[in-house]
Amino acid sequence: MRFGIVVFPGSNCDEDAYHAAKDVFGQDAEYIWHKDTDLKGADVVILPGGFAHGDYLRTGAMARFSPIMGQVRAFVERGGPVLGICNGFQILLESGLLPGAMLRNRTLKYRCEHVHLRVEQTDTPFTSAAKVGQVLRIPIGHGEGNYFAPSDMLATLESNRQVILRYTDPNGELDPDSNPNGSVNAIAAICNESRNVVGMMPHPERACESLLGGVDGRMIFESVVETLARGPERPALQAVGRAF
Amino acid sequence: MIDPQVLERHGLKPDEYERIKQFLGREPNLTELGIFSVMWSEHCSYKSSRVHLKTLPTTGKQVLQGPGENAGAVDIGDGLAAVFKIESHNPPSFIEPYQGAATGVGGIIRDIFTMGARPIALLNSLRFGSIDVPGTRRLLEGVVAGIAGYGNSIGIPTVGGEIAFEPSYAGNPLVNVFCLGIAKASDIIKGVASGVGNSVYYVGAKTGRDGIHGATMASAEFDEKSAEKRPAVQVGDPFMEKLLLEACLEVMQTDALVGIQDMGAAGLTCSTTEMGSRGGAGVEIDIAHVPQRESRMTPYEIMLSESQERMLLVVKRGREAEVERIFDKWDLHAVHIGEVTSDGMLRVKDKGTVVAEIPNRALTDEAPVYRRPMTEPEYLAEVRKLDLDVLTRDGLKAIPYSGVGDGLPPSRNASADHRSLGEGGQTVPGSQNTALLLLLGSATIGSKKWVYRQYDHMVRTNTINYPGFGAGVVRIKGTDRALALSVDGNGRYCYLDPYRGAMLAVAEAARNVACAGARPLGATNCLNFGNPERPAIMWQFAKTVEGIGAACRALDVPITGGNVSLYNETDGKAIYPTPVIGVVGLLEHADRVVSRRFHRSGDAIILLGEGHGELGGSEYLKVVHDLVRGGPPSIDLDAERALQDLLVTLATERLIHSAHDCSDGGLAVTLAECCFDTEGMGADVSIPGVEITRDPALNTAAALFGESASRVLVSVVPESATAVLERAAAANVPARMIGQTGGNLLRIAVAGQMAVDLSIHEAERVWNAAIERYFAKRVA
Amino acid sequence: MRARVFVTLKPSVFDPQGRTIADALHSLGYGTVEDVRQGKYFELDLATTEAAQARALAAEVADKVLANPVIESYRIEVD
Amino acid sequence: MRARVFVTLKPSVFDPQGRTIADALHSLGYGTVEDVRQGKYFELDLATTEAAQARALAAEVADKVLANPVIESYRIEVD
Numbered sequence A: 001m002r003f004g005i006v007v008f009p010g011s012n013c014d015e016d017a018y019h020a021a022k023d024v025f026g027q028d029a030e031y032i033w034h035k036d037t038d039l040k041g042a043d044v045v046i047l048p049g050g051f052a053h054g055d056y057l058r059t060g061a062m063a064r065f066s067p068i069m070g071q072v073r074a075f076v077e078r079g080g081p082v083l084g085i086c087n088g089f090q091i092l093l094e095s096g097l098l099p100g101a102m103l104r105n106r107t108l109k110y111r112c113e114h115v116h117l118r119v120e121q122t123d124t125p126f127t128s129a130a131k132v133g134q135v136l137r138i139p140i141g142h143g144e145g146n147y148f149a150p151s152d153m154l155a156t157l158e159s160n161r162q163v164i165l166r167y168t169d170p171n172g173e174l175d176p177d178s179n180p181n182g183s184v185n186a187i188a189a190i191c192n193e194s195r196n197v198v199g200m201m202p203h204p205e206r207a208c209e210s211l212l213g214g215v216d217g218r219m220i221f222e223s224v225v226e227t228l229a230r231g232p233e234r235p236a237l238q239a240v241g242r243a244f
Numbered sequence B: 001m002i003d004p005q006v007l008e009r010h011g012l013k014p015d016e017y018e019r020i021k022q023f024l025g026r027e028p029n030l031t032e033l034g035i036f037s038v039m040w041s042e043h044c045s046y047k048s049s050r051v052h053l054k055t056l057p058t059t060g061k062q063v064l065q066g067p068g069e070n071a072g073a074v075d076i077g078d079g080l081a082a083v084f085k086i087e088s089h090n091p092p093s094f095i096e097p098y099q100g101a102a103t104g105v106g107g108i109i110r111d112i113f114t115m116g117a118r119p120i121a122l123l124n125s126l127r128f129g130s131i132d133v134p135g136t137r138r139l140l141e142g143v144v145a146g147i148a149g150y151g152n153s154i155g156i157p158t159v160g161g162e163i164a165f166e167p168s169y170a171g172n173p174l175v176n177v178f179c180l181g182i183a184k185a186s187d188i189i190k191g192v193a194s195g196v197g198n199s200v201y202y203v204g205a206k207t208g209r210d211g212i213h214g215a216t217m218a219s220a221e222f223d224e225k226s227a228e229k230r231p232a233v234q235v236g237d238p239f240m241e242k243l244l245l246e247a248c249l250e251v252m253q254t255d256a257l258v259g260i261q262d263m264g265a266a267g268l269t270c271s272t273t274e275m276g277s278r279g280g281a282g283v284e285i286d287i288a289h290v291p292q293r294e295s296r297m298t299p300y301e302i303m304l305s306e307s308q309e310r311m312l313l314v315v316k317r318g319r320e321a322e323v324e325r326i327f328d329k330w331d332l333h334a335v336h337i338g339e340v341t342s343d344g345m346l347r348v349k350d351k352g353t354v355v356a357e358i359p360n361r362a363l364t365d366e367a368p369v370y371r372r373p374m375t376e377p378e379y380l381a382e383v384r385k386l387d388l389d390v391l392t393r394d395g396l397k398a399i400p401y402s403g404v405g406d407g408l409p410p411s412r413n414a415s416a417d418h419r420s421l422g423e424g425g426q427t428v429p430g431s432q433n434t435a436l437l438l439l440l441g442s443a444t445i446g447s448k449k450w451v452y453r454q455y456d457h458m459v460r461t462n463t464i465n466y467p468g469f470g471a472g473v474v475r476i477k478g479t480d481r482a483l484a485l486s487v488d489g490n491g492r493y494c495y496l497d498p499y500r501g502a503m504l505a506v507a508e509a510a511r512n513v514a515c516a517g518a519r520p521l522g523a524t525n526c527l528n529f530g531n532p533e534r535p536a537i538m539w540q541f542a543k544t545v546e547g548i549g550a551a552c553r554a555l556d557v558p559i560t561g562g563n564v565s566l567y568n569e570t571d572g573k574a575i576y577p578t579p580v581i582g583v584v585g586l587l588e589h590a591d592r593v594v595s596r597r598f599h600r601s602g603d604a605i606i607l608l609g610e611g612h613g614e615l616g617g618s619e620y621l622k623v624v625h626d627l628v629r630g631g632p633p634s635i636d637l638d639a640e641r642a643l644q645d646l647l648v649t650l651a652t653e654r655l656i657h658s659a660h661d662c663s664d665g666g667l668a669v670t671l672a673e674c675c676f677d678t679e680g681m682g683a684d685v686s687i688p689g690v691e692i693t694r695d696p697a698l699n700t701a702a703a704l705f706g707e708s709a710s711r712v713l714v715s716v717v718p719e720s721a722t723a724v725l726e727r728a729a730a731a732n733v734p735a736r737m738i739g740q741t742g743g744n745l746l747r748i749a750v751a752g753q754m755a756v757d758l759s760i761h762e763a764e765r766v767w768n769a770a771i772e773r774y775f776a777k778r779v780a
Numbered sequence C, D: 001m002r003a004r005v006f007v008t009l010k011p012s013v014f015d016p017q018g019r020t021i022a023d024a025l026h027s028l029g030y031g032t033v034e035d036v037r038q039g040k041y042f043e044l045d046l047a048t049t050e051a052a053q054a055r056a057l058a059a060e061v062a063d064k065v066l067a068n069p070v071i072e073s074y075r076i077e078v079d
C-alpha cells in the first residue's frame, strides 16, 4: 500500500514520515509536493510536521491554500484515511477538515519531550490496532499545541467520540501536570465526524524504532496498514471509549 | 574626504590606511574603504590570531577538509563525510538575544550546507553572568528561545550543548553554535569562483541596510557609547533559510555548480572576494542587479549589508536555466549579478559604472597579520595561590543551609559574604550532603532540561542520545554507524591557567564522545577572548592555542576549522578566556551507544582513572566557598588517550551499561548524575580518601568534589566486572570497583567513613530545579 | 491607502500571552494594570485610493487569512 | 480605562513574517495588497480613570515589557 506524504515549503518531518512508512514498515511511499495536483495514487495521506510557510501568521494558516489541499479534501470526501501530525494537525484545523484551533502552549515555550497518551477511541484507521485505555509514550515537539474548541463544539466532539488521544500520566490518569500545553480536556488527537481524518500533536514517526527510545508510535502506522489491508469495508465500531 | 575620523569609524589604523593606498596606487573611495575595513577587520582577517592558529594540528588520514573552507570535514566511512564547524554570535546576542542567537544558528547552518552537506545536528555552548543577577535571565530566555526558534523551525535537531554561569560574562554573554552535516565524501563542494565567464548568482533574501558593519562591530569592544553605535539588528528568517537549504542541496545534485558561499559577515564583499581568491580568479558584479529591500541603497551599503539568508553561487556558463528552474520550484529567484573574470580583481559596478576595484589578494591573503605583544597577566600570581587552611577556618562549616523542606533547592546568594553567614560557628551536620546539594542546585551543574526541552532534539529521527544524557548521538541512516558530538570548555580553568585549561577542554570534549562509545575523529574550536591589543589577553590567547594544539596532537583529533571572537570586553573588563571545543566521534555500531545513566540495579560501579583531590579552580570552591583560585587539575595526555581508547573498546564489546565522565563537581556530582532519570535508582559506593590538608572534612570534600581529569564512572553487570578490570589493566588505565547500583539512596563513604547519604529523589529534585526555578513563576 | 487590522482572541478564549504579561507586570509592581490581552496587528499597504474599497479588501483578507474565526475576531481601520 | 498599545518593528528592521504574508496574499490573487507589516497589539485594562495617567502608565509598561526598544517602536491610544 502507498503512503503519500505531502511536502509543504517548511515541512520538516516529511522525511521522517517517509522513513517510517518505507524503511520501518516496508510500505510504498511517495512525496507529494504542495503544488502537485494529484495524490500519486496514495492509499493514505500524511500531512507531516514542520513549519509550513514558516508558520508565520498562524500555524497552518497559509498551507491550507496550497493547491494540493483541494485533492486532499476530495480524498477525505471519498473516505480516504488522512493523518495530520503536529503541523499537519494544525493545517487540518485551519482547513476546516477538523474542528477547533490551536493556541500557543500555556507556558509560551516550545516543548520537546516524551509524553503519555491514553487511547480513547479505536474505531479510526489510525488507532484500530490499539485497545481503549492503552497508554502510549510518544514524543511531542511543538510551540502551539494548546488545542481549543468553543464549548459547544467541544461538547459535540466529546459526544461524537471524536477525541482519540488524551495527555495523561504514565498510568493513564488525567493530571494537569501531564498536560504539556494546556489543551482543553487534555486533547492530544481528534478525528472528524466520519472518522477517516485524524490529527495528532505527538509524533508517532519518532517512536517507531527502539534505537530512538521507544516504539509506541508503531501502533498508528500498524493500524492504518491493517485497516487498508482489510479492504474497503469499515472496521466494526468498537466499544465506546471512556467518557471524559 | 577620508579623514582620521572616517578611518576611526571604519576601525582602520593610519598604517593600515597607508597599505591600502599602496595596494591601490591611489586613494580609495568610500565604498572601497568600507570593503577594506570589513575584510581587514579582526572578524574576517584573523589578523591577531592567524600566526597562532597556524600552529594547530590540522591533518590526519581522516581529514577530508581542514581549515580555510566554510567548514571542515572528516571521513566517517561508507563514502560519507561529517562536515562540521562552530561559530560565535556573541555581540549580536547581547544586543538582541533572540535575534542574535537565531541568526547565529542560521549562519552556521549555511556554512554547513554550502559544503554540499545536509545539516543533521546542532549544538550550542552558552555563557552568561550569574543566574541570580536580573539581566541574566532575560538574556538566557532570549538566547534559548532564539536558538529554538531558528533550529526547530528549520528542522535540525539540537542534540546537546553546555551552559555555564560566571560573573565575568555578565556584560558579554557567549553564544557559540555548532552544526554537523553529512555529505558524500566525493561531493564536497567548495566556496570557489573559477572558470572565466561563469555566471555569478545571488539567491535568497533581499538586501537591506541591516547589520552594516556587523563585522567591524564584532571586532570592537563595547563601551558606554555602544548603545548609540548599535547598527540595525538583523532579523532571522528561518523559513527563507529552509527554502535555501533545500534548493541549494537540490542544485548541488546537478553538476552545474562551480562553487557556493553564504553571505555571512561582510556579506557580498566577503563572499565575492573569498570565492575569487580561493579560485585564483576575479569576480565582477553589478550591484544594480542585487535584489534590494530598501530604496536608494548606495553601493557602500549594498556591499557591506549583512542581511541574512543570502547565498552567492558560481554557475557553469550555459547551465543557468537549470539552476534557475530549481530555485523557482522553491519560490526563490536566483539573480544573475555578474561573472568570473581572469584578472583577480573584485570589480563592483553600479549600472555599468565601476564603483570599486580592488585586487582580491589585497583583501584576503595580503590582509594585515599581526604578531601582537604578549605578557603574562599580573593577576595570575595571586589567583594561583590557594591556601586551604583558610578554608578550614571559616569555609566548610559556614554553609547556610537548612534542608530543602521549603520546596526550594539551596542557593547561595552570590553577593552575600559567606563568612558573615557562617557566624553561627558550629559545624552543620551532614555538611558534605549539603555541599553536594549546593553543587547539584547550582545553575552551572544543575539539569539543563529547561533549556533543551525548548529545542526540538528529535526531528529527523536520528537522535539516539538525547541532550542531558552525555554527548549527543545521531545515527547515520542507511549505515550501521552513528556520530557522537560534544562541545566543552571551562573558562574558569583557562583564567587560572590557559594552557592547561585548553588541554582540559579538548580532553573533556573528546572524553564525552568516547563515553558514548565513539572514537573521536576531529575537532573544531571557538576562541572567545578579550581585546588582543592588550598583551595580557594576547598571552592568554597564545597559551590557549598552544594547549589546544598539544591536546589535539596527543589525542589525535585534528582541528578542521573554527572561529575566533575577540574584543569580548565591557568597560575594559574581559571575559574569562574561553575556548570552546567541539569534537565529533564515530560509533561503528549505533546500537552500542552508551549514555550516562545507570541501567540496572545491582550493577557494579567501576571508576576508571584516579582522583588526587585537586580542588584548584573547582566548582566546589566557587559554589561552596565563593573562591576562584588555584591551578586547574593536572592532565596527563597519554593517560587520557589510553582511557578514551579503553572506553571505545568497552562499548564496542558491549561490556558496560553506562559511562559518565567526572568533570564539574567531581566524582560525587558525577555519581549523582548517573542516578538521575532512572526513576530513583541509587548507588552505594566507597572511595579512597585523599590527604591535601590537615583538616579531615576538607580532605573528604576533596575526594568527593575534586575535579581530577581523566576519570570516568562506568556501570557493568557484576559478571563482566572482571573483564572490564582486565581490559583496563591491559590498557594501563587505573580502575577500581567502588560499589554497586541499587536502592534509592546515594551513599558515598570516603576512606571508610560515610560522607554522603542522600535520597536520590531529593537530590534529583534539587538538580532539576536549578535553572527551572528562576522561571517557574512565569508559567501561566 | 493603508489599512490597519487588529486581530484579537475572542473574550471566551484564554490568552496565555496576555496572562503571562499581566503576571509579569504584577510582579514588577504594576498592580494597576488589571488585565492584558495580546493580539496581532497588521498594516496593509493597498493599491487603492478609495477608503470603502480599502476597507472591503482588508475585511476580505482578514476573513480569509489574517484571522481564524474559531478563536479570533478582528477590527479594521483605514486612513 | 483601557489603553491600546501597538508595537511594530522599526521601519529599518526586516519583517520576514510580513513579507511572507504579503507573498502568500499575492499568490492568492491579492495583488493590490502591496505590502504587509506585522506587529503586536495589546489591550491593557488600567485601574485609573485619568487619561493622562493611563497614557503615562501604558508608555512605561511598553518601554519596560511590551516592546523591545532595539528593534521595535510603539504607539499608544487611550479611551
Ligand SMILES: Nc1ncnc2c1ncn2[C@@H]1O[C@H](COP(=O)(O)OP(=O)(O)O)[C@@H](O)[C@H]1O
Pocket: B124, B125, B126, B158, B159, B160, B161, B162, B163, B444, B445, B448, B451, B452, B466, B467, B468, B469, B470, B471, B472, B488, B512, B661, B663, B664
Ligand atoms: N545549551 C544546551 N543545549 C542542549 N543541551 C545542553 C545544553 N547545556 C547542557 N546540555 C546537555 O546537558 C548535559 C550536561 O551538560 P554538561 O554538564 O556540559 O555535561 P558534561 O559534564 O558531560 O560535559 C549534556 O548532555 C548536554 O548536552
Ligand SMILES: [Mg+2]
Pocket: B162, B487, B488, B489, B508, B663
Ligand atoms: Mg561539559
